[in-house]
Amino acid sequence: MILGGRALRKTFASELRALAPIDFAVERGEFVALVGPSGCGKSTLLRILAGLDQPDEASSLENRANPGRASFVFQEAALLPWRSALGNVELAIELDAKAASSEARRFRARDALARVGLADFAARFPHELSGGMKMRVSLARALVTDPELLFLDEPFGALDEFTRLDLDEDLRSLWRERGGTVFFVTHSIEEAVLLADRVWVFSSRPGRLVLDHRLAGLPAERKRELRRDPRYRQEVETIEAALARHREPRA
Amino acid sequence: MSWAKRLDPLWPLASIASFAEVGSRAGWWEAYLFPAPSMVVACLWEDRAEFGGAFAETLFAASLGWGIALAAGTLLALTLSLSDRVERAFRPYAVFFQTVPVVAIAPLLVIWFGFGRPTVVAAAAIVSVFPVLAAGFAGLRSASAALTDYFRLRRAGRLATLFKLRIPSAVPQLLTGARIAAGLAVIGAVVGEFVGGGGLGGVVDAATAQQRVDKVFAAVLLSTLLGFGLVSIVDAARERLLSRWLRS
Ligand SMILES: Nc1ncnc2c1ncn2[C@@H]1O[C@H](COP(=O)(O)OP(=O)(O)OP(=O)(O)O)[C@@H](O)[C@H]1O
Ligand SMILES: [Mg+2]
Numbered sequence: 001m002i003l004g005g006r007a008l009r010k011t012f013a014s015e016l017r018a019l020a021p022i023d024f025a026v027e028r029g030e031f032v033a034l035v036g037p038s039g040c041g042k043s044t045l046l047r048i049l050a051g052l053d054q055p056d057e058a059s060s061l062e063n064r065a066n067p068g069r070a071s072f073v074f075q076e077a078a079l080l081p082w083r084s085a086l087g088n089v090e091l092a093i094e095l096d097a098k099a100a101s102s103e104a105r106r107f108r109a110r111d112a113l114a115r116v117g118l119a120d121f122a123a124r125f126p127h128e129l130s131g132g133m134k135m136r137v138s139l140a141r142a143l144v145t146d147p148e149l150l151f152l153d154e155p156f157g158a159l160d161e162f163t164r165l166d167l168d169e170d171l172r173s174l175w176r177e178r179g180g181t182v183f184f185v186t187h188s189i190e191e192a193v194l195l196a197d198r199v200w201v202f203s204s205r206p207g208r209l210v211l212d213h214r215l216a217g218l219p220a221e222r223k224r225e226l227r228r229d230p231r232y233r234q235e236v237e238t239i240e241a242a243l244a245r246h247r248e249p250r251a
Numbered sequence: 252m253s254w255a256k257r258l259d260p261l262w263p264l265a266s267i268a269s270f271a272e273v274g275s276r277a278g279w280w281e282a283y284l285f286p287a288p289s290m291v292v293a294c295l296w297e298d299r300a301e302f303g304g305a306f307a308e309t310l311f312a313a314s315l316g317w318g319i320a321l322a323a324g325t326l327l328a329l330t331l332s333l334s335d336r337v338e339r340a341f342r343p344y345a346v347f348f349q350t351v352p353v354v355a356i357a358p359l360l361v362i363w364f365g366f367g368r369p370t371v372v373a374a375a376a377i378v379s380v381f382p383v384l385a386a387g388f389a390g391l392r393s394a395s396a397a398l399t400d401y402f403r404l405r406r407a408g409r410l411a412t413l414f415k416l417r418i419p420s421a422v423p424q425l426l427t428g429a430r431i432a433a434g435l436a437v438i439g440a441v442v443g444e445f446v447g448g449g450g451l452g453g454v455v456d457a458a459t460a461q462q463r464v465d466k467v468f469a470a471v472l473l474s475t476l477l478g479f480g481l482v483s484i485v486d487a488a489r490e491r492l493l494s495r496w497l498r499s
Contacts, residue, residue: 078397
């Protein structure tokens with residue numbers, strides 16, 4: 001187990017309950033996707049798991065990843081506009097506790113950019129990159145520190161369908177190459193099934209874990225063609241049904 | 252823009268100047284109330300040596316005061332924002348003191364610094380330091396929530412966050428503060444010269460006493476040009492520096 005929670009809950013000011021008590025355990029090396037209606041507490045859970053927010057008292061949360069070995073990809077790319085793509089990736093290494101020589105930094109950053117297909121854009125600044133390219137830089141910045149735990153909060157939500165599928169395929173194969181535990185929040189059931197080995201479904205706020213579903217029947221290699229596979233469609237329907245059952249019918 | 256369009260701002264000037272010229276020569280009003288533009292130009296030419304010296308003096312005092320304000324305001328904002336508590340305590344004053352009228356405190360400066368240049372430079376520095384300080388405070392906390400979270404998640408220390416995130420984030424607002432400060436520094440210097448003597452402010456003061464309205468107008472014209480020139484220079488520098496920050 002790398003992440004475990006018992007009776008984990010979060011209440012914001014004025015009694016706004018964002019997370020109902022939830023229990024879970026994530027094993028090392030798993031790829032978990034979390035889907036749920038808007039505002040149900042997905043980002044809240046992710047921020048708590050990453051240590052950016054605190055859960056309510058009496059919650060128990062265990063994070064067995066080494067401190068500093070977690071990375072986060074936010075919904076927006078969150079790049080420093082005054083640094084090139086390479087400089088932005090190097091930032092992650094600079095902020096690491098252990099010092100690295102500037103050549104070593106540059107080498108690793110170039111390597112990470114190459115892995116996300118941006119080798120030729122290292123010298124470009126964020127304003128010279130498209131939205132999809134910025135997300136790739138953000139992904140490279142997250143991967144360059146070789147994280148044990150990677151959190152992604154709707155990272156490709158603002159991108160067009162084609163770019164999103166490209167990045168989904170890239171993310172899946174990067175994970176298969178390098179291992180590590182991935183926690184991926186998305187609005188899209190289809191994306192969750194395409195990416196993950198385990199899908200969590202949240203109810204409407206306050207978020208409860210209403211389905212914890214392993215996609216055991218799908219191949220390990222996932223390409224967009226899989227979306228026409230009946231097994232894939234079956235999984236999508238299972239999750240859709242669970243979501244529909246636990247969604248409040250209000251706007 | 253075509254040349255004809257670029258020249259459009261000149262016609263209001265030309266009309267008003269012609270009107271003033273005609274009106275003043277025809278005796279529609281007394282010349283000591285509002286001189287003919289030709290008289291102002293003639294006066295500028297006649298006393299060019301005096302005006303040149305005064306212009307240089309005011310330019311020097313305003314620039315020095317502006318430089319002091321820039322350095323002091325930036326350093327002060329940096330130091331005070333090292334602690335959240337200290338910053339919370341001081342931030343309102345940066346805004347509050349921006350509204351202190353320099354005219355009102357100018358006599359006080361004479362008491363503190365005596366007649367002469369130190370008073371003039373102090374007046375320029377005091378009015379221009381607060382916009383820089385306020386811009387520094389605002390700029391240092393202008394980084395986006397996502398970037399701030401990123402630095403927190405990477406367990407970045409206070410200094411790393413300051414140098415790699417907060418200071419670079421503050422650059423655009425600091426440059427805007429510097430631009431506002433440049434205009435105020437000229438005003439501060441001229442007001443300082445009313446009480447401290449010397450420069451274009453001194454010329455205005457003396458010419459008023461001699462009822463030389465043409466000379467007053469000439470000095471006012473020069474100090475306006477001086478302020479405009481300084482602001483334009485800072486503006487051009489700001490545009491160049493900002494191009495990378497703004498386009499993102
Ligand atoms: N800092 C905060 N202060 C107060 N309430 C908050 C805060 N952050 C989130 N909330 C509330 O908690 C609830 C859950 O928010 P959260 O951002 O986790 O939803 P989400 O599932 O990520 O939604 P989306 O899919 O739209 O991103 C929402 O009702 C939101 O208004
Ligand atoms: Mg969210």
